[in-house]
Amino acid sequence: MANKKQLKIGLALGSGGVKGLTHIGVIKALKANNIPIDYIAGSSIGALVGAFYAANQDIDKLEKIALEATWRTGLSIVDPTFNGGLVKGKRLENLIKTWISSDLNFDNLKIPLVVIATDLSTGKEVDIKHGNIIKAIRASLSVPVVFQPLKYKNKLLADGGLSNPLPDDAARAMGADIVIAVNLDNASFNNGLKNDLDKNINLTKVPIRALNILRYHLAQNSLKTADILIEPKVGEIGLVGWSKFFDNKEVKKTIKSGEKAALKILPMIRKLI
Numbered sequence: 001m002a003n004k005k006q007l008k009i010g011l012a013l014g015s016g017g018v019k020g021l022t023h024i025g026v027i028k029a030l031k032a033n034n035i036p037i038d039y040i041a042g043s044s045i046g047a048l049v050g051a052f053y054a055a056n057q058d059i060d061k062l063e064k065i066a067l068e069a070t071w072r073t074g075l076s077i078v079d080p081t082f083n084g085g086l087v088k089g090k091r092l093e094n095l096i097k098t099w100i101s102s103d104l105n106f107d108n109l110k111i112p113l114v115v116i117a118t119d120l121s122t123g124k125e126v127d128i129k130h131g132n133i134i135k136a137i138r139a140s141l142s143v144p145v146v147f148q149p150l151k152y153k154n155k156l157l158a159d160g161g162l163s164n165p166l167p168d169d170a171a172r173a174m175g176a177d178i179v180i181a182v183n184l185d186n187a188s189f190n191n192g193l194k195n196d197l198d199k200n201i202n203l204t205k206v207p208i209r210a211l212n213i214l215r216y217h218l219a220q221n222s223l224k225t226a227d228i229l230i231e232p233k234v235g236e237i238g239l240v241g242w243s244k245f246f247d248n249k250e251v252k253k254t255i256k257s258g259e260k261a262a263l264k265i266l267p268m269i270r271k272l273i
Contacts (some may be wrong), residue, residue, distance in 0.1 A: 007273055010039040010176025012168040012226065013046030015161030016184030017143075020045025021066055021251055022232040025258025026182050027059045035269055041170035043116040043160035046182070047140035048096070051133055054111040055100050065099060066251050088148050093138050104133045112174055115140050116160030116167045120149055125163035127170055168226040178272050181226035182258075184234065228269055232261040 011030075013023045023046055030037060042050030052062045079088040106113060106129055115128040115136040128136040131153075139150040139157035149158045164170070168181040234257055 007177040008038040008175055009036055009273070010041065010168075010171030010174055010179045011037050011050070012166060012171045012179060012181040013040065013042040013050045014166040014182055014184045015044030015046055015159065016165075016234075017045060019184040019232075019234045019254070020049060021254040022184065022234055022258030022261070023049040023182055024059060024063050024066060025255040025260070026230055026232070026262040027053055027258075028063070028255070029259045029262035029266070030180075030269075031059060033263075033266055035266075035273070037111060039112050039114075039171055039174040039176050041114045041116065041167040041174065042140070043165055043167050044140050044143070046167075047115040047137050047160060050113060051109075051115065051137050052100055054109045054113040055104055055133070057110050062099075063255060066255070067248055069246055069251070087146060092141065092147070093134050096134050096137055100133060100137075106130050106133060106136075109133075114167070114170050114174060116164050116170060117142075117150075117152075117157040118160060118163040120156045120158050123163070125160075126155060126157060166226075169224050172225045178228070178269075179226045180228040180230065180269065182230045182232070184232070186231045227272060228265055230258075230261050230265055232257040 040050040040054050049062065053059055079091045117126045117128060117136070117139040119126050128139065135150065135152055139152055140160040141147065142149055142158045144158055149156045165185060166181055166183050168179045171179045234254060
């Protein structure tokens, strides 16, 4: 009897800012349970986590970096500008270089990767598969207003979450037989937040909620070809939510939510492979 074909697994890591810490937990759980990852597609924070793992396959090191982050880490990337964003992004690139080799190209990765960005001129998705990894991550992380868009190969690139916040289709296009997608834009609509809004309407909660509704629908539209959907239980993150990056307990909690969500869905993954 011929051996069963080894199915290729693609991991799609969605955008979502600080909620992206859950991606670390998801990868930890998959690795601990010997679920191979053959391809990775990442958008925004998903691109950063995905690129780090694709480069060295050491998710524990990335968790350590996240746990050791402080306000000083955050302030180190601030290079103020008023030209297309509040932060130039060059210092962000330099910080990423300390985590991932500055001269690393897509061709040198241990796991094939595609990074999703958005062309501000055309509004179209840009899938980056070649060239320098750092520039690609920087482009995908460039949240409008916060970071200055990146001029890259005759394009003006910004946050990948604007065009494809959950790139399961990109993972499939890479050759994956099975696609596992991690959606960060759904859980906040199932946590009783409506009552909180009714009681505490203010100038920041309403626009943040509105933005997350847009993200929710865009993510649902992006979700086309995933075989397995992982949706960690993470709440809605407002403007001050970024402080969670620098709160050790919150970082642990958020990473753990990713682990729990992946373990919950593990039997379904095993059935497919």
